[in-house]
Amino acid sequence: xxxxxxxxxxxxxxxxxxxxxxxxxxxxxxxxxxxxxxxxxxxxxxxxxxxxxxxxxxxxxxxxxxxxxxxxxxxxxxxxxxxxxxxxxxxxxxxxxxxxxxxxxxxxxxxxxxxxxxxxxxxxxxxxxxxxxxxxxxxxxxxxxxxxxxxxxxxxxxxxxxxxxxxxxxxxxxxxxxxxxxxxxxxxxxxxxxxxxxxxxxxxxxxxxxxxxxxxxxxxxxxx
Numbered sequence: 338x339x340x341x342x343x344x345x346x347x348x349x350x351x352x353x354x355x356x357x358x359x360x361x362x363x364x365x366x367x368x369x370x371x372x373x374x375x376x377x378x379x380x381x382x383x384x385x386x387x388x389x390x391x392x393x394x395x396x397x398x399x400x401x402x403x404x405x406x407x408x409x410x411x412x413x414x415x416x417x418x419x420x421x422x423x424x425x426x427x428x429x430x431x432x433x434x435x436x437x438x439x440x441x442x443x444x445x446x447x448x449x450x451x452x453x454x455x456x457x458x459x460x461x462x463x464x465x466x467x468x469x470x471x472x473x474x475x476x477x478x479x480x481x482x483x484x485x486x487x488x489x490x491x492x493x494x495x496x497x498x499x500x501x502x503x504x505x506x507x508x509x510x511x512x513x514x515x516x517x518x519x520x521x522x523x524x525x526x527x528x529x530x531x532x533x534x535x536x537x538x539x540x541x542x543x544x545x546x547x548x549x550x551x552x553x554x555x556x557x558x559x560x561x
Contacts, residue, residue: 360405368422376415445550450540454522469531480528481510488514498541
């Protein structure tokens with residue numbers, strides 16, 4: 338008899354949390370069943386309300402508050418292009434304090450000019466490390482990466498110089514190799530034409546040390 342009483346007491350204790358878990362699971366299933374890149378806080382709250390949830394945008398519009406039947410509140414924030422409609426939070430998410438810088442301020446240099454080396458021996462060495470053209474004309478993106486890899490393997494410091502694309506062209510990218518004996522001088526190299534002495538190859542709208550930074554400069558267009 339005593340065992341039966343204990344069993345009943347345990348069920349009474351566990352039953353509310355089981356109901357709560359079920360409602361939270363139902364909410365998560367609903368969120369997982371849809372996606373909407375542009376959904377707003379207001380739209381999300383309305384969507385949840387039409388599916389039977391007590392949902393309201395927070396007063397500061399930072400999240401959507403869903404009040405569960407057991408009295409507990411959970412919090413949702415639209416997650417853009419990520420899977421599901423929103424992220425689920427146990428406590429109110431921290432308010433955003435502004436943009437977070439993900440690229441250091443000196444990683445991409447704007448409108449810099451580089452001094453051309455006049456070291457004949459250095460120019461001769463750089464010209465002999467590879468055969469030109471490295472890649473076919475028009476494939477300067479691939480060619481500049483190959484030059485970067487080649488010269489770095491020989492222990493040289495390399496930077497990329499980039500004249501950005503316009504709407505109807507991809508722009509042009511080439512490299513500059515630092516003269517080890519004269520640290521403040523460089524030799525520009527085009528992956529198709531080879532060593533370049535023309536002044537325009539020693540200045541560019543953008544220059545950077547790693548090819549990955551090109552993605553931060555080139556717009557990625559989307560069509561409506």
